Every structure is written in C-alpha cells, then in structure tokens.
Amino acid sequence: MELFQAKDEYILQSGDRALWCSRRDGAMTVRPATDLLLAWNPVCLGLVEGVIGKIQLHTDLPLGLVLIRQKALVGQLPGNHKVYKITKIAVIPLSDEEPQELELELCKKHHFGIDKPDKLAQSPDESKFLMKTFSQIKSNVAVPIKKKVKENKEKERLERRLLDELYKIFMDSDSFYYSMTYDLTNSVQRQGDSEKTGLPLWKQVDDRFFWNKHMIQDLINLQADFWVIPIIQGFVQVEELVVNYNETSDEERSSPETPPQEITCVDDIHPRFTVALISRRSRHRAGMRYKRRGVDTDGHVANYVETEQLIHVHSHTLSFVQTRGSVPVFWSQAGYRYNPRPRLEKGEKETMSYFAAHFEQQLNLYKKQVIINLVDQGGREKIIGDAYLKQVLLYNNSNLTYVSFDFHEHCRGMKFENVQILTDAISDIITDMKWFLCCFIFLCVINLLI
Incomplete structure (x- = not known):
C-alpha cells in the first residue's frame, strides 16, 4: 500500500482503490486510484x-493519521487466516506542516535512490504572492515573534511527549494484532452462531474488543469496507506440533512378536495439530494496574x-473460553x-444493580459460569x-x-505447582x-488482583 503526500491531502493507494485524507480538516474520501492524477504534485x-x-x-x-508501518506474521489460524502483530506505526500530522x-x-515503483524533496513545489501564483507580501509583514511580526517562538517550542515539546507515549502504546507493548480475513474479536462459537457471516469483517466484530473503533469511525461512516481493519489488544500465539500417539518403545519395536507397521499416511501416524491462544482485552474500562479497578x-x-x-486437527477445531477481570x-x-490497600467505594445496596448488570452480560454471552476468585482470603485483600x-x-x-482459592x-x-490443588x-x-465442539455450555470466570 503506497502513501502519497500532495499539497492538500495524504493519499493511500492499494490496487485500484485510493483513500484521500485532507491535510486541512482530516476529512476522508474513497476515490478510484486514477484520481491520483488530479492531486497537486503527489510524492x-x-x-x-x-x-x-x-x-x-x-x-x-x-x-x-495513524498508520501501520510494519507488521510481523504471528501464524496462520485454521482456514489459512494469517494473523499479524503491529510492530511499528507512523503518525502523520494532518496539517500544512511537513x-x-x-x-x-521505500516503494520500488516510485523510488530510484532519489530522496523526497524537503518541500513540495509551490504554484507560480503562490510564489509571487509570498514574495510580494513578505516585505509588508516583516516589520509587523518583529514584536510578537519571540512570544510566538516560545509558544511554538512549548507546543512542539507537548506534541513530542504525547507522540512518544502513543508510539510506546503501539510499539513497546507488543499487544496489538489484526487479521485481514479472520475475526479475532469473536470466539469460534460466536462466529458459528452469528447471523453476520458474509458481511465485511468490521461488521462482524464483537464491539468490546474493537480497539480502534473510534479512531476509524470516519471510515465506518463511509462504509469503506476495504480500508477498515479491526484491531485487538491482547496476545496471540499460533504453533504447529506433531503428536505421535502410536509411538512404541524401543523394546516393543525390537521384539519379534511385534507385527510390522503398515505403511500409512504421515498425517495418520503423526497428525499435525494447530494450537492457538487468543487473548482479547476489552476496550471498556482498560487502564493501568492499581489505577483502574472494579466495576x-x-x-x-x-x-x-x-x-x-x-x-485444530484435520478438519476439526476445538475451542475453550475463559474470561478474567477485576472483582465486580x-x-x-x-x-x-507498591500494593496499596484496597478500599470499597460503595456499599452493598448501591453495588447490587451494577454487579447484576455485569453478570447479566456474562450470562447472556456465555450461559452457565464458574467464578474462580483468586484474591487473598486474609490480610488487606479480604x-x-x-x-x-456477599x-x-x-x-x-x-x-x-x-469457587474461592487463595x-x-x-x-x-x-x-505454582500448587495450582494443582485448585x-x-x-x-x-x-x-x-x-x-465448543462437544456442545460447549459453560464458561470459567477468573477474578484476581494483578
């Protein structure tokens, strides 16, 4: 996907599609790729x-404008769905600034070892206008210029600090993932039960885990299906392994009584399993440890x-789901x-309706549930x-x-081997x-202090 800079827009182009983003007000429009010819001096x-x-x-x-600069392939889920981790981002100010x-x-199609010009060429009319007015305004800005420079420096420091934090969120946490063909926000069971099958990916997602929903709202409003990439925060790992459950010992293989093995397909002797772990963090009430607690x-x-x-083995996929969260x-x-003392903010009666609201959501989604409470049964967490x-x-x-387990x-x-007790x-x-394959009807809920 190519990124172009023009006088008034940034333009993303992929195949015969193009997305124009205004440098003046951030307005987005979907246009055919051929419209690039209409842009002023695109680079x-x-x-x-x-x-x-x-x-x-x-x-x-x-x-x-926040873009995915680099990605890393995590693995392939059943159905050859590739999952990527965002490793680097780029943030482009939607303004006249370079x-x-x-x-x-570098794009091999447009870069031939020539650096991008430091500044886009101005039209002849703009150049004449600037030359004509420069002498007139030169004397007028002498007084406030120092104040303006100071304000600009403070603004630049603020922008740099906030940008650094944004880069850290996406690039240091190693926790943002996406797939162009698989709905990472929904479990296999929800995907199977959904009536949205066949719709664009972003229309199928579980809203709780659609982390860039508000950032990409303009494209959602435009129904720009091709350009909307649902991103989750959490963790994804996909591994392939081979299990030989027909393996015999050396003694059995050397015994004359052991019949010779028939020639069988490799996958029958050593079936290949795909094992995946997908953790999806809710975008609701996310925050730092100790600073975001409760319901x-x-x-x-x-x-x-x-x-x-x-x-996943052969054509079968098995799914098991757990949830965790702060005590509701x-x-x-x-x-x-470190480890400040917990305190209750509301009493029993005030809490009841919100506690009920949480578990009504859970029961509607997951049916029967087992609560495993891991908080300390004594001391400050009691x-x-x-x-x-209660x-x-x-x-x-x-x-x-x-179930309570201290x-x-x-x-x-x-x-940690003592978890076996639980x-x-x-x-x-x-x-x-x-x-899920065996008529999944329960869910395990874990509450812990971490």
Whole structure:
C-alpha cells in the first residue's frame, strides 16, 4: 500500500482503490486510484500496511493519521487466516506542516535512490504572492515573534511527549494484532452462531474488543469496507506440533512378536495439530494496574480479558473460553506505593444493580459460569473477597458456581505447582464445561488482583 503526500491531502493507494485524507480538516474520501492524477504534485513517501485511524492527542494539536508501518506474521489460524502483530506505526500530522522522517519502506515503483524533496513545489501564483507580501509583514511580526517562538517550542515539546507515549502504546507493548480475513474479536462459537457471516469483517466484530473503533469511525461512516481493519489488544500465539500417539518403545519395536507397521499416511501416524491462544482485552474500562479497578456503572469491569484456546486437527477445531477481570464491586487502590490497600467505594445496596448488570452480560454471552476468585482470603485483600462473596449470595443465580482459592497463600514462594490443588478440586466442573465442539455450555470466570 503506497502513501502519497500532495499539497492538500495524504493519499493511500492499494490496487485500484485510493483513500484521500485532507491535510486541512482530516476529512476522508474513497476515490478510484486514477484520481491520483488530479492531486497537486503527489510524492510517494513509501509503503504502509494499513490504516489504524485518526487521533487528536491534544486540543492545541492537529489531527494525526495513524498508520501501520510494519507488521510481523504471528501464524496462520485454521482456514489459512494469517494473523499479524503491529510492530511499528507512523503518525502523520494532518496539517500544512511537513511530516517528520517517517522511515517508511521505500516503494520500488516510485523510488530510484532519489530522496523526497524537503518541500513540495509551490504554484507560480503562490510564489509571487509570498514574495510580494513578505516585505509588508516583516516589520509587523518583529514584536510578537519571540512570544510566538516560545509558544511554538512549548507546543512542539507537548506534541513530542504525547507522540512518544502513543508510539510506546503501539510499539513497546507488543499487544496489538489484526487479521485481514479472520475475526479475532469473536470466539469460534460466536462466529458459528452469528447471523453476520458474509458481511465485511468490521461488521462482524464483537464491539468490546474493537480497539480502534473510534479512531476509524470516519471510515465506518463511509462504509469503506476495504480500508477498515479491526484491531485487538491482547496476545496471540499460533504453533504447529506433531503428536505421535502410536509411538512404541524401543523394546516393543525390537521384539519379534511385534507385527510390522503398515505403511500409512504421515498425517495418520503423526497428525499435525494447530494450537492457538487468543487473548482479547476489552476496550471498556482498560487502564493501568492499581489505577483502574472494579466495576463501572455500565457493568464493565477493569481490564477484562477473554482468552480462547484453540486446537485444530484435520478438519476439526476445538475451542475453550475463559474470561478474567477485576472483582465486580466498586473499589479502588489509591496511591503509588507498591500494593496499596484496597478500599470499597460503595456499599452493598448501591453495588447490587451494577454487579447484576455485569453478570447479566456474562450470562447472556456465555450461559452457565464458574467464578474462580483468586484474591487473598486474609490480610488487606479480604475486604474485597468478602464483598464479592456477599454480592454472589445476594444475586443468588443458579447459573453461577462460586469457587474461592487463595492464590498467594497456596503458591507462596513461587510454588505454582500448587495450582494443582485448585484444578483437582474443580475437576468435575471442568469436565462438565466441555469444548465448543462437544456442545460447549459453560464458561470459567477468573477474578484476581494483578
């Protein structure tokens, strides 16, 4: 995908499609690629992978066009759907200012070892006008120029600081993923149950995990299907492995009583499995550790994540889903010291309706659920665990099973093998959960302090 800079627009071109973005007001229009001939002195800046959207970091700063500069292939999900991680982005100010060095991959079609001109050529009329008026305005700006320079420097520092933070979010976290052909926001089960099959990808997504929805709203309004890339935040790993469940020991193979193996297809002897882990972080109530806790008035809990484990072999895909999130009561941890003391912000009665709203959402989506509460049962976290249990009892829903496991107490000293105590205790429940392929009817919900 090529990026062009023209006098009044930035233009993205892919095949016979083009997306024009105004440098004056950020307005976006979809046009045929041949319209590039109508742009004023377009210069190819290089190649990009796609559009994340637009953002205004501060009211004093211009809109910025955020683009995927580089991507990395994570793997292929069943159906040959490629999944990519965003590794680098580019932010282009939508203004008359020249963009800073973008370090884009050069386009072989338009770059022949010639650097891009530092400044786009002006029309003859503009040049004459500037020369004529320069002498008139020179004396008028002498007084306020120092003040203006100071303001500009402060503005530049602010812009640089905010841009650095934006780059860190996308490039240092290694947590933004997308696919051009697969809906990463929905589990296999939701995809199978959806009535939206066949629609453009962005129209099928689960709104909770569509992280760049607001940034790309203009393209959604234009129904510009080709240009809208739904991006998730979280984690994706895809691996292939071979399992030989017919393997015999050396003694059995050397025994004269062992019959010779028949010649069989390699995939029958050593079936190839695709194993994938997809974690989707909700865009609702996301935030920093200690600074974002509990539930909000819409029933969203802080740092909510849905994790799906996929196993694919031959033509079969199995899916198992868990969710995690902050304890769904109103609580906080004030201060910046390590592990500040939790405190409740609202009482039982005030919390009940919002707690109910959260689990109504969960039950509508996932049906029966097992709550595994991992907060400390003693010490400073006890107040949160007790409030959680009280709300579960008040809610009194037969579709909820509540299990408490003091994670820090049992696994103290890095003894994480003690989680086996929990898994043994709930083994019957896990068996009943089943996989999606086996009529998936349960979900495991985990609440913990991290």
